[in-house]
Amino acid sequence: MTSVPLQYYLLLSAILFTIGVIGVLTRRNAIIVFMCIELMLNSVNLTLVAFSAFLGDSTGQILVFFVMAVAAAESAVGLAIVIALFRNKQTVNIDEINILKW
Amino acid sequence: MYNYVTYIILIPLIGFIVNGLFGKKLNSEKISGLIGSGAVGIAFALSALIFIEMLKGPAEERSHIVTVFKWIAAGTFTVDVAYQVDQLSILMTLIITGVGFLIHVYSIGYMHGDHGFWRFFAYLNLFIFMMLNLVLANNFLLMFLGWEGVGLCSFLLIGFWHDRKFDTGGYKPGATTTADAAKKAFVVNRIGDFGFLIAMFMIFTVFGSLAFEDVFSRAIGLLPRDGSLVFWITLLLFLGATGKSAQIPLFIWLPDAMAGPTPVSALIHAATMVTAGVYMVARCSILFALAPTTMMIVAIVGIATAFFAATMGLVQNDIKKVLAYSTVSQLGYMFLGLGVGGFASGIFHVMTHAFFKALLFLGAGAVIHAMHEEQDIQNMGGLKSKLPITSKTFYIAAIAITGIPPLSGFFSKDEILWKAFTQGSTMFWIVGWITAGLTAFYMFRLVTLTFGGEGRYAHNVHPHEAPKVMTIPLIVLAVLSILGGFVGIPSSLGGSNAIEHWLEPIFQRANVNLPIGHEGSHSTEYLLMSLSVVIAVAGIFFARKIYARKLQTSSTRSASFRGIYKLLWNKYFVDEIYDAVVVRPVVRSSEKLLWKGFDVGVIDGAVNGSAKLTAWISSWLRKIQSGVTQGYALAFVVGIIVILGILVLR
Numbered sequence: 001m002t003s004v005p006l007q008y009y010l011l012l013s014a015i016l017f018t019i020g021v022i023g024v025l026t027r028r029n030a031i032i033v034f035m036c037i038e039l040m041l042n043s044v045n046l047t048l049v050a051f052s053a054f055l056g057d058s059t060g061q062i063l064v065f066f067v068m069a070v071a072a073a074e075s076a077v078g079l080a081i082v083i084a085l086f087r088n089k090q091t092v093n094i095d096e097i098n099i100l101k102w
Numbered sequence: 103m104y105n106y107v108t109y110i111i112l113i114p115l116i117g118f119i120v121n122g123l124f125g126k127k128l129n130s131e132k133i134s135g136l137i138g139s140g141a142v143g144i145a146f147a148l149s150a151l152i153f154i155e156m157l158k159g160p161a162e163e164r165s166h167i168v169t170v171f172k173w174i175a176a177g178t179f180t181v182d183v184a185y186q187v188d189q190l191s192i193l194m195t196l197i198i199t200g201v202g203f204l205i206h207v208y209s210i211g212y213m214h215g216d217h218g219f220w221r222f223f224a225y226l227n228l229f230i231f232m233m234l235n236l237v238l239a240n241n242f243l244l245m246f247l248g249w250e251g252v253g254l255c256s257f258l259l260i261g262f263w264h265d266r267k268f269d270t271g272g273y274k275p276g277a278t279t280t281a282d283a284a285k286k287a288f289v290v291n292r293i294g295d296f297g298f299l300i301a302m303f304m305i306f307t308v309f310g311s312l313a314f315e316d317v318f319s320r321a322i323g324l325l326p327r328d329g330s331l332v333f334w335i336t337l338l339l340f341l342g343a344t345g346k347s348a349q350i351p352l353f354i355w356l357p358d359a360m361a362g363p364t365p366v367s368a369l370i371h372a373a374t375m376v377t378a379g380v381y382m383v384a385r386c387s388i389l390f391a392l393a394p395t396t397m398m399i400v401a402i403v404g405i406a407t408a409f410f411a412a413t414m415g416l417v418q419n420d421i422k423k424v425l426a427y428s429t430v431s432q433l434g435y436m437f438l439g440l441g442v443g444g445f446a447s448g449i450f451h452v453m454t455h456a457f458f459k460a461l462l463f464l465g466a467g468a469v470i471h472a473m474h475e476e477q478d479i480q481n482m483g484g485l486k487s488k489l490p491i492t493s494k495t496f497y498i499a500a501i502a503i504t505g506i507p508p509l510s511g512f513f514s515k516d517e518i519l520w521k522a523f524t525q526g527s528t529m530f531w532i533v534g535w536i537t538a539g540l541t542a543f544y545m546f547r548l549v550t551l552t553f554g555g556e557g558r559y560a561h562n563v564h565p566h567e568a569p570k571v572m573t574i575p576l577i578v579l580a581v582l583s584i585l586g587g588f589v590g591i592p593s594s595l596g597g598s599n600a601i602e603h604w605l606e607p608i609f610q611r612a613n614v615n616l617p618i619g620h621e622g623s624h625s626t627e628y629l630l631m632s633l634s635v636v637i638a639v640a641g642i643f644f645a646r647k648i649y650a651r652k653l654q655t656s657s658t659r660s661a662s663f664r665g666i667y668k669l670l671w672n673k674y675f676v677d678e679i680y681d682a683v684v685v686r687p688v689v690r691s692s693e694k695l696l697w698k699g700f701d702v703g704v705i706d707g708a709v710n711g712s713a714k715l716t717a718w719i720s721s722w723l724r725k726i727q728s729g730v731t732q733g734y735a736l737a738f739v740v741g742i743i744v745i746l747g748i749l750v751l752r
Contacts, residue, residue: 102725
C-alpha cells in the first residue's frame with residue numbers, strides 16, 4: 001500500500017503544534033487560548049498515531065486514547081474555570097486576569 | 103570474700119535509689135534514716151570483713167582486682183568497671199564507711215524535723231557510693247566518675263538549704279545564699295577537674311591504657327625520670343587534687359562550703375571527700391616519685407596552705423569557719439607529707455584527721471543545735487556545764503588535732519613533720535612547727551570561747567544536750583581520736599609503725615625512686631617531738647590566757663592588731679583578688695566580647711544577614727512572577743527552543 005509518507009504527517013503535526021503555540025502566546029481570549037492548547041495536544045496525538053502506524057506498533061495508539069480521555073476531562077475542567085472566571089470578572093480577556101503575582 | 107566489694111559499693115546506691123524514689127512517699131524519718139544509715143552500716147561491716155580477710159593472708163596476696171563488667175570498649179581501648187581492693191583502698195573504704203556510718207546516725211538526730219529529711223539521706227548515700235567508686239576504682243576513668251560524683255553530691259549538699267542566706271564573711275557580706283556557695287564549690291572544683299582530665303588524656307596517649315596496674319607498672323620504663331612529660335602529668339593531677347582537697351590556689355570554696363548542714367561539713371568537707379586529692383596523689387605515688395619538681399611543688403603548696411589557712415583560722419568567729427580553715431590547714435599538712443615522699447604519713451594523717459575532724463564538726467553541730475542555729479562563738483561561752491558530753495568529746499578532738507601525745511593527731515602530724523625534716527628541708531619543718539602552734543591557738547580560742555567562761559548568749563536561749571542518737575557517734579569518734587594514733591607509733595617511741603608497714607607494698611615502687619633522705623637519729627626525733635609538744639602547749643596556754651577572761655572576745659582583741667587583723671579577717675583578700683583578676687575579667691569579656699561582640703555581632707549577624715540577603719535578592723527576583731500567564735508560557739517556549747537548539751546544534 002503506497003500511502004502518505006511519514007514525513008508528511010510529522011510536518012502537518014509540527015505545523016499544527018506551532019499554530020497552537022503561537023495561539024497560546026498571542027491570543028487574549030481565554031477560550032481561544034484553551035482551544036489552542038487542545039490543538040497542541042491533538043497535533044501530538046497525530047504524531048503518535050503516525051509513528052504507530054509506521055512502526056506497526058499499537059502502543060502509540062493506546063497512548064493516544066489515554067491522551068484523548070484525559071484531554072476530554074481536562075477540557076471540562078478548563079471550561080468550568082473559564083465560566084467561573086467570567087462570572088466573577090465579566091471578562092475572559094487573560095490580560096485582565098493577572099492577580100496571581102508577587 | 104573479695105567479691106563482696108561489689109556489694110560494698112552497690113548497697114549505698116540502693117539506699118540512694120530507695121530513699122530518692124520513695125522517701126517522699128514513705129514520709130517517715132524512721133524508715134529513711136534506717137535505710138540511709140543501714141546501707142552504710144552494711145557497707146562498713148562488709149569492708150571490715152574484707153579487711154580481716156586481708157589481715158589473715160600474707161602481704162603479697164592482699165591486692166585483688168574485682169571486675170564487675172566491661173564499661174567501655176572502643177577498638178583497643180577498654181575500660182572496665184573494676185575495683186581494686188588493696189591495703190590503701192581498704193583503709194580508705196573503712197574510713198569512709200566507718201566515719202560515714204557514724205555521721206549518718208548522727209544526722210538522724212540533727213536533721214530531725216527537716217522537711218527534706220529523706221532527700222538528705224538520699225544525697226548522703228549517693229555521696230558514699232561515689233566516694234567508694236573513687237577510692238576503689240582500678241582505673242583513672244572510674245576514679246574520675248567518683249571524683250565528679252562526689253563533686254556533684256558536694257554541690258547538692260552545700261546547697262541543701264538553698265533558699266537560706268549565707269554570710270561569706272568579708273567578701274560581699276550578706277549578699278549570698280547557700281546556693282551561691284554551692285555554685286562556687288562546683289565551679290572551683292571544675293577548674294581542678296580540668297587538670298585531672300588533661301592529665302588523664304596525657305596518660306592515655308603515653309600508656310594506651312587507663313588501668314592503674316598498666317600505668318604504674320610501666321611508668322618507670324615509659325616516663326623518663328624528671329622528664330617534662332611526667333612533670334606535666336603529675337602537675338595537672340595535682341591541680342585536680344588542689345581543687346578537690348582545697349589547697350592553694352583553689353581552697354576558696356571550702357570555707358563557703360560550711361553553708362551546708364553540719365553533718366555534711368563533717369562527712370564531706372572534713373573527713374572524706376576533701377581527702378580524695380590526698381588519696382589520688384598517694385595512689386599515683388609512682389608517677390609523683392618520678393617527678394621531683396612536682397613533689398617539691400606539692401610540698402611547698404602543702405606547707406603554704408597549712409600556714410596561711412591556720413592564720414586565717416585565727417580570727418574567724420563562726421564556729422564552723424574556724425573548723426573549715428583548720429581542715430584546709432590539716433590538708434596542707436597531708437600534702438606536705440606526700441610532697442616530701444612520706445606517702446604513708448600523709449594517709450595516716452588522713453585517717454586520724456577523719457576521726458578528730460568529724461568529731462569536731464559533729465560537736466559543732468551539737469552546739470549549733472543546742473544554741474538554736476547560732477554559729478557565732480562570740481555569742482556562746484559557758485557551755486561546758488550545759489553540754490557535758492559534747493564539750494568533753496570536743497575537748498578530746500581539740501587536743502588530738504593540737505598534737506598532744508598520746509592522742510592520734512600527735513603521731514600522724516609528727517610523722518609528717520619528721521618526714522619533712524629528714525626528706526624535705528628544715529624550712530618545711532620550721533613552718534610546719536609554727537603552724538602547729540597556730541593550730542593549738544585557734545583551736546583553743548574556739549574551745550574557750552565556746553565552752554569556757556560565762557555564757558554570753560541571750561537569756562531566752564536555753565542550751566540543752568543533744569539526744570543520744572547524736573551523742574553516741576560523738577563518743578565513738580572520741581574513742582577513735584584517742585586510740586587512732588596507736589597504729590602508727592614510730593619506732594623511736596617503741597612502736598612498730600604498723601600503718602606504714604601495712605601500706606608499704608603500695609608505695610614500694612614509689613619509694614625506690616625517691617631520693618634518699620638523711621637518716622635522722624632518735625635523739626633528733628625526740629628533740630623535734632618535744633619541740634612540737636612545747637609549741638602546742640604554748641598555743642593552748644596563750645589561747646586560754648587571752649580568751650578565758652570575761653568578755654575578751656575577738657572584736658575587742660582586734661583593736662590591738664588592727665592591720666593584721668583586717669588582713670586575716672578578709673582572708674588575705676584572696677576572694678577579692680580572684681574576683682578582680684579572674685571573675686570580673688571573665689564576666690566582662692564574656693559580656694562585651696563573647697556576648698555582645700561575637701554572639702550578637704558574628705553569629706546573630708551571620709544568621710540575620712543571610713536572611714536579609716535572601717530578602718533583598720528576592721525583592722528583585724520576584725518581579726518575574728508578573729501574573730501574566732502568557733509571559734510564563736513564552737518563557738517556557740523560549741526555554742525549550744534554546745535547549746533544543748543546544749541539543750541539535752551541538
